[in-house]
Amino acid sequence: MHQFLEAAIIGVGLGAQYALLALGFTLIFGILGVVNFAHGGFYMLGGYVAYTCVAGLGLAYPLAVVVAMLATAALGWLFELLLIEPLIDDHLATLMLSLGLYLIISTVVLAIFGPISMEFAFPVTGSFHAGSVYLPRENLIVLAVCLVAIACLWLVLFRTDLGRALRALADDRAVGMAQGLRPRLLFPLAFALATGLAGLTGALVTPILSLAPGVGEPVLATSFLTVILGGLGSLGGAALAAFIVGLVEAYTSVYFGGSIGALVLFVMVLLLLVFRPTGLLGRDVRGA
Amino acid sequence: MSLLEIDGLTIRYGGITALNGISIAVTEGETVLLVGANGAGKSSTINAIIGLVPAAGGRIVFDGKDLATVPCERRARLGIGFAPEGRRVFPRLSVTDNVLSGAFGLGRAHQKQALDWLCSVFPLLIERAKQPAGQLSGGQQQMVAIARAMCSFPRLLLLDEPFLGLAPVWIQQISAAIAQMKQRGTTVLMTEQMARPALKLATRGYVMRGGEVRRSGTVAEIREIALADEYL
Numbered sequence A: 001m002h003q004f005l006e007a008a009i010i011g012v013g014l015g016a017q018y019a020l021l022a023l024g025f026t027l028i029f030g031i032l033g034v035v036n037f038a039h040g041g042f043y044m045l046g047g048y049v050a051y052t053c054v055a056g057l058g059l060a061y062p063l064a065v066v067v068a069m070l071a072t073a074a075l076g077w078l079f080e081l082l083l084i085e086p087l088i089d090d091h092l093a094t095l096m097l098s099l100g101l102y103l104i105i106s107t108v109v110l111a112i113f114g115p116i117s118m119e120f121a122f123p124v125t126g127s128f129h130a131g132s133v134y135l136p137r138e139n140l141i142v143l144a145v146c147l148v149a150i151a152c153l154w155l156v157l158f159r160t161d162l163g164r165a166l167r168a169l170a171d172d173r174a175v176g177m178a179q180g181l182r183p184r185l186l187f188p189l190a191f192a193l194a195t196g197l198a199g200l201t202g203a204l205v206t207p208i209l210s211l212a213p214g215v216g217e218p219v220l221a222t223s224f225l226t227v228i229l230g231g232l233g234s235l236g237g238a239a240l241a242a243f244i245v246g247l248v249e250a251y252t253s254v255y256f257g258g259s260i261g262a263l264v265l266f267v268m269v270l271l272l273l274v275f276r277p278t279g280l281l282g283r284d285v286r287g288a
Numbered sequence B: 001m002s003l004l005e006i007d008g009l010t011i012r013y014g015g016i017t018a019l020n021g022i023s024i025a026v027t028e029g030e031t032v033l034l035v036g037a038n039g040a041g042k043s044s045t046i047n048a049i050i051g052l053v054p055a056a057g058g059r060i061v062f063d064g065k066d067l068a069t070v071p072c073e074r075r076a077r078l079g080i081g082f083a084p085e086g087r088r089v090f091p092r093l094s095v096t097d098n099v100l101s102g103a104f105g106l107g108r109a110h111q112k113q114a115l116d117w118l119c120s121v122f123p124l125l126i127e128r129a130k131q132p133a134g135q136l137s138g139g140q141q142q143m144v145a146i147a148r149a150m151c152s153f154p155r156l157l158l159l160d161e162p163f164l165g166l167a168p169v170w171i172q173q174i175s176a177a178i179a180q181m182k183q184r185g186t187t188v189l190m191t192e193q194m195a196r197p198a199l200k201l202a203t204r205g206y207v208m209r210g211g212e213v214r215r216s217g218t219v220a221e222i223r224e225i226a227l228a229d230e231y232l
């Protein structure tokens, strides 16, 4: 029983991380129509910025996390404004640009930090006991921060003018512009929001998992998988799918061990695409 | 002086000339009707004013300002409201969010004032406030689209076939709402294929055909022409 509960908490923790990544990924796709191949790069960069702040500048870890989030948001903002925005309607061009940015981020990280993984440890250790259930404190902290971030994102998207404008542009860009919504102002902000969340996740999670060049690739793969599972462009679907993916990974690794989780997930997505091609909460977006 | 002055406007889609040098003027406070069959160029005219299609020639002057250098997303803030053909509400946004998206960045006080007034014109906006607009009927969506266009309190309201495909009961309700927009002092430029309900609202009109303005005149004159040409 305690194993079952532990796996549930671990799964929810993973789910919250995946949700932050997938929500950003689907935000960029749903609003801008851009597939951001650099998403994993922003995650990795968040980790390296936080590491540099702690190890190089001696900042406290929580402050380093904030700096990492702001830095990745700023880079996302600049990237969208200067490179994506002029080519926003050219899907192939934006795809190549984001892939190019990913390669640049990877190469710069490799050049500065080398190929080995960094000694970057979460500052809080130990674990929390409740009866026979045993949970690492670091996972609980990361889970709490991720949930707060998801709640903040929800508030921005559903309780502010900015969020409303972004959702309107996602539904019908031409009509949104005709109502006075300005993509040139709003799209860089949406991009920054998404990449800032990826950077935040990287800063929180890489000290627990690992920090090395290449940690971004599985992140991109998981984001893709989550977003397809949830339904392209659906925020609720991405969040739901993220927690499903997290729980599946946690339970398969606890009960079957190893990499069977990835297999289970791919089979799930495959079946879903056969029986419900729009994803869990996706729908025909042509509207009424 | 005219609030809106269109002079020799030409629009091409690839090789097709949709508008061939039309001239239209709308004075502050008027309600002007563009009437014409499908393909006459009514939507092209409206879309060119709001900036969704580029002009291949001619000038559009709003409130003394040439719109040639003003991109689409800045025209709304000059005081132009737009309810497109086919309504095109934001399907996944709630009714309230649809309406308020027409007042981005105008501040909470303006938004509240506008929403209160629009809710008094369209009680539907209260009843269906939280429902995704994509789930509404055509007539309801048209109301949302007009409310969205009015939420910034524009000086000029563009209505592209607001009665298209609607049952008489909806046409009546929407006509009453448009009359309230006029009472507020809003200048209206609207299009219709079927002129009858729209003529009740208009002060003046233009008859379009094949991308050209064929006739213009008072409501009575347009009614005569429309009768002869079977637009009624």
Ligand SMILES: Nc1ncnc2c1ncn2[C@@H]1O[C@H](COP(=O)(O)OP(=O)(O)O)[C@@H](O)[C@H]1O
Pocket: B013, B016, B017, B018, B036, B037, B038, B039, B040, B041, B042, B043, B044, B045
């Ligand atoms: N996006 C477009 N691409 C090509 N041709 C178009 C397009 N939009 C309109 N047209 C053509 O332009 C002409 C005028 O169309 P439109 O302005 O929609 O007329 P109306 O609104 O009076 O029905 C028509 O011949 C139509 O086929």
Ligand SMILES: [Mg+2]
Pocket: B042, B043, B044, B085, B161
């Ligand atoms: Mg039309």
